[in-house]
Amino acid sequence: MYKGYTISAVIPCYNEEEGIQKVLRDMPSFVDEVVVVDNNSTDNTGEVAKSLGAKVVFEPKRGYGSAYKAGLGAASKDIVVTLDGDGTYPTEAIAGLIDAMVEKGLDFISACRFPLENKEAMSFRNYIGNKILTWVMCLLFFRYVKDSQSGMWLFKGEILPKLKLTSGGMSFSEEIKIEAIRNKGIKFGEIHIPYRARIGEVKLSAWKDGIKNLAFLFKKRFGL
Numbered sequence: 001m002y003k004g005y006t007i008s009a010v011i012p013c014y015n016e017e018e019g020i021q022k023v024l025r026d027m028p029s030f031v032d033e034v035v036v037v038d039n040n041s042t043d044n045t046g047e048v049a050k051s052l053g054a055k056v057v058f059e060p061k062r063g064y065g066s067a068y069k070a071g072l073g074a075a076s077k078d079i080v081v082t083l084d085g086d087g088t089y090p091t092e093a094i095a096g097l098i099d100a101m102v103e104k105g106l107d108f109i110s111a112c113r114f115p116l117e118n119k120e121a122m123s124f125r126n127y128i129g130n131k132i133l134t135w136v137m138c139l140l141f142f143r144y145v146k147d148s149q150s151g152m153w154l155f156k157g158e159i160l161p162k163l164k165l166t167s168g169g170m171s172f173s174e175e176i177k178i179e180a181i182r183n184k185g186i187k188f189g190e191i192h193i194p195y196r197a198r199i200g201e202v203k204l205s206a207w208k209d210g211i212k213n214l215a216f217l218f219k220k221r222f223g224l
Contacts, residue, residue, distance in 0.1 A: 001037065002098055008075035009034045009094075011054075012067035018083035019199035024052040025092045028179060029171040034111070036085070039063070065165070065172030072160060082156045084110070086198035087154040093193045097154045101185060105161050106189045108180040110145065111152035112193040121197045124215040129210045136214060137174055140221040143181045146190055148174045149213075160184055169218035170209045178220060190222040 001007070009031050013020055036054040038046035040062055050056045056064060059070040071169065072080065083089045089111065094181065097109050107219075116122060122130075130131060134148040151173055163179040180188045 001029075001032060001117065002095065003028045005079045005098065006077035007094070007098070008030045008032065008077035008080045009047040010037070010068070010075050010080060011035070011049075011083050011085050012037045012039055012061070012064060012071055013041065013049070013065070014039040015041045015043045015045060016200060017045045017048050019084075019086040021052065021161075022087050022199060023085055023091065024026055024049060024054055026097050028091060028094055031081075031094070032077050033075065035071045035074045039067040040065055061135040061168070063168040064170045065167040065175075066169075068172050068176075069165065069168075075157065078157055079154060080153055080157050080160070084151050084198075086200055087089070088196050088198050090193040090194055090196070093152075094154070096102050097191055097193075100189070100191050101154060101156075104189060105187060107186045108155040109153065109155070109187070110150050110180075110190050111193040112145075112190045113150055114147050114194065118196060119195045121195050123206075125206055129206055132138075133174065133210065133213050133217070134191045136217055137178070137221055141178055141181060145177065148177060152193065153177075153182070159183075162186065167216060169212060169216075171213045174213060174217065175220060188220035 034048035038059045040060050046056045055075045057070050070079040130149045137148040167175045180186045
């Protein structure tokens, strides 16, 4: 519990046996519940997470969005924070994000990685891809954001039923922000965080996932 709120952390994982160890060991003690989604890993991700005290949910259908839907459905606390299992997002930033949520009266915070404090943490190709997708999202939905692809968010659990989340893939990350922004009853904000180089093997297919994300934005905007 932190400032009177109970906290759930949700972490989707596919073959993050190495990274999830660090993430869970660095998790602040005030986080009441950690939900790790084993997205049909072929390594020992689930076993490692369970041994470190996490609640492990198995989701056989591969996909970032599919994993998140399973994990968010299992989260039960007042505030939900999301992280990746590769150590790129800072667990030590959780307290500051909650502070900002309380002080600013926000319901949803997207943790913004830009400007990058460590330029080695993201390849130039991924940096450009992120910028293009963010720019397109801003144009299509008439709302300025700095980082549409960030995978660290913090939101009040009570707003989750108000978000119509359909994506089963990487575009889930942009969709959850779009849903929060479009809902006039949800107060949305962005807060800067440091971003780190990942632990373990890169699984993102930059061109393939980038094109899918771009197509999803147009589908979401125009109902194609």
